[in-house]
Amino acid sequence: MRRIEILSPRLANQIAAGEVVERPASVIKELVENSLDSGASRVDVEVEQGGIKLMRVRDNGGGILKDDLAMALSRHATSKIHNLDELEAVASLGFRGEALASVASVSRLLLTSKPSEQSEAWQVNTHGQDMSTELLPAAHTDGTSVEVRDLFFNTPARRKFLRTEKTEFNHLDEVIKRQALARFDVGFSLRHNNRTIHSLRPAASQAEQERRVAQLLSPDFMQNALVIDAEAVGLRLTGWVGLPTFSRSMPDMQYFFVNGRVVKDKVIGHAVKQAYRDVLYHGRHPCFVLYLTLDPSGVDVNVHPTKHEVRFRDQRLVHDFLFRQLHRALAEVRPDTQPDSVSAAPAQPQATGIDAGVFGGQQRMDMSPRPYPNRPAAPETPVADQVAFYETLQRPSMPSAPAGDAAATQAAAPTPLPETEADIPPLGFAVAQLKGIYILSESQAGMIIVDMHAAHERITYERLKTQYDQQGIQAQPVLVPQKLSVSEREADAAEEFSGLLEQFGLVVERIGPESLIVRQTPVFLQQAEVEPLVRSVLADFQVHETSDAIIARRDEILSTMACHGSVRANRKLTIPEMNALLRDMERTERSGQCNHGRPTFTQLTVEELDKLFLRGR
Structure with missing residues (x-):
């Protein structure tokens, strides 16, 4: 039987490093979080060989006093919490006091800092051996720099599990993206092997924030996103959610932040999945960048060493709030309304038409406002009229009218477009039916193509839900x-x-x-x-x-x-029937997608048609 002994500081730190330091990206996460907690408005990151050879993080934050530099590399040393009350309401990103000590135990670390109240800078370095430190004067502006070289040089078993330089850098780049999305008020830069990857200025206005999101994720995401801003029961949800037709084959464009901390939580994931359930194509994943703000005492962030997971004190309240706000935002997406934002109060319809979304090779949704902002909302159709309309659609096709039947010819003629733009509805007016499947409509912007079965299926589904x-x-x-x-x-x-x-x-x-x-x-x-x-x-x-x-x-x-x-393919519709279907789409929630998440319509603008035929060249 071996005797019980106290572990050496070095071995204890290396054990802790096994929880905190998985790869270079883990180091960058901890160091950048320390910079943000210090009040920095600028964080510069430089790495070589995917971070394996060198990682350097520099900020302009509050800095560390000379007398505290050596202590900063000790286990359980932190300036962020001092008692149990502060632990139960953690507002900072880091608080365990293990990050620097863990990193120092498996690398060659150099820490340099200068607080504004100190006339000179000092640095301390350690080489992961006996954890002894050496304090020396240095040249440095206000703030802190941490340089980490040769990660896992003294733990070969850990080093051999690292992946290729490209893979490690991709993980590291993802960390910077998350922090840049979490803190719009901070500027970030990332250099890899002396090449600039990101150079982001602080983003104060809404337009600047959207520009940063587009730069980090995709311009297409911002063109196909709804702005969320809702508050209730002590919770506030802000950010952007992608339209159902802008989805991914993998959940790689999903960012959720709780009080500024990026997390992956089962409660949050389930609420988002439920909100998209009616409108997302099977096997696809939604895209979103969302921020939940609540009282720090209402969430426990100390449930995982890497702090990727949290636990809400009232999980049902959070789940219902998220589901309700996202479900309502997605429900308001229809051809005649495109909300710029969603608030806790019922949103007023915005007359900003919606084009087709992206799925497969389909056209991208154009979020630009339409030139008919003051058009009154379409009136609700009484149930009796709705029933009559559906009876008409579901009846067998009638034989074509005999030649010379003036009344029938007039009823089948295309509806002319009004002279005033204010009278043109978002989906325009039907002009023809193609192959018994698609409705061709002329709108103010160009041509709209509607899958009549998919559209009618959504309309019928929403009516059945309302009746039920x-x-x-x-x-x-x-x-x-x-x-x-x-x-x-x-x-x-x-x-x-x-x-x-x-x-x-x-x-x-x-x-x-x-x-x-x-x-x-x-x-x-x-x-x-x-x-x-x-x-x-x-x-x-x-x-x-x-x-x-x-x-x-x-x-x-x-x-x-x-x-x-729903109306089947090869069902011949008259022009009035087609227009009735278009108008009902404009009144129906979620009518941009059928029950299975497929788009119900797409649009080709006049400019896009001109490009197809090389007009203007």
Whole structure:
């Protein structure tokens, strides 16, 4: 049995380094956070060979006094907290007092600093051996510089796990991006192998902040982003969220900050995922840069050595607040409204039209304002009129009007564009139908192409959700009750969940071991094919198995029903029918995407059409 001994300071620091220092990016994170906590307005980072050979961080912050320099390299030495009350309401980025000691134990570290009240600068260096330090005078302006050379030179087992120079630098670059997004009031620069990668000035105005985000992420992101600014119950959410049609195959453009600290939290991730659930294409990931501000005592940042995770004291409150604000912001995206910002109060529609989003090779959304800012909002359509409209869309196509039928010819003629711009709606007026699938419309900006099934599916889905929430889905008897031959399992599900089926507007009775009869269907879906509709709903019921699970997944079931009840491809529409669909899209929430997250329309401006035909060259 070996005796219990106190670990040497060097070994204790190297053990701590195993938690804090994973790679060069970990060192840069700790050093930059120290600079920000010192009140710096400028942070300059220089690295060589991905940070493995050299990392140098220089700031113009408060600096470290001469008598404290050696102590700064000791474990659990910090100026950021002094008692338990300060620990429970941490406002600084770093507070453990282990970063410098851990880094110094696995590298050759040189620390130089000059506070403004001190007439000269001093430096201290250590070589990761016995942790002894040497204090010497130095030349330095106000602030602090930390130079780290030969990371893991004395721990070969750790050094061999480092990746290539390019990989290590990419991780390091990501750290700088996060800090630059977190602190717009600070200027940042990054140089790698004597080449400037980033040179960012402090960004005070909204335009400067958006310019920094575009520079660090992508100009396309800012062109396809909604501004968020909402406050309630002691929480404030600001930032930008990407439109559903601007999504990524990987979650690599997602930045969330809590009180200025970048975090990845399950509560936050779930709230964002739920907010995008109805509008994001499967397998895609949303893009966002969001900032949550709350009382520091309401969040515990001391739950992980690297401080990447946090724990909220009231997780349900935070989750509901995030979901509600993001869900409402995304719901307000429709062709006739493009909110510049979202506040806690109900937002007023902004007449800034929305073009098609980016998905695959589709056109990018143009966020520029349209020249009809004072156009009144379209009136709500009464339920009876909506039902009549959907009946029209769902009826079988009528034969073409005979030649010489003046009334029919006039009804099918394209609607001429108004002379005044104020009267032109965002989606314009229909002029033709292409291949029985797409509606071609002429707008003020150019040409709009609408996927009529995808658009009608979203409209039907939103109407079903509204009806379900308000009074239950309205049903009406089918003209001739329809008998269905089903499996015994499907018949059992129909019998077990008959009450729930009625809530979804379906009255189905079991008349035999493998037989059902359908007596009522939803009003909005009365022209849908009954058998596929009932089978699809029963399949969803069987997957969820319990009543509670079915109710919790009601949006998925309503989405399935809307798909069956929407106008199908090759359905010939008249010009009035096409225009009615366009106007309803302008009134419907989330109408820019179908239930599965696919875009419902795209736009080609006159300038883009001119480029296609080389006009003006």
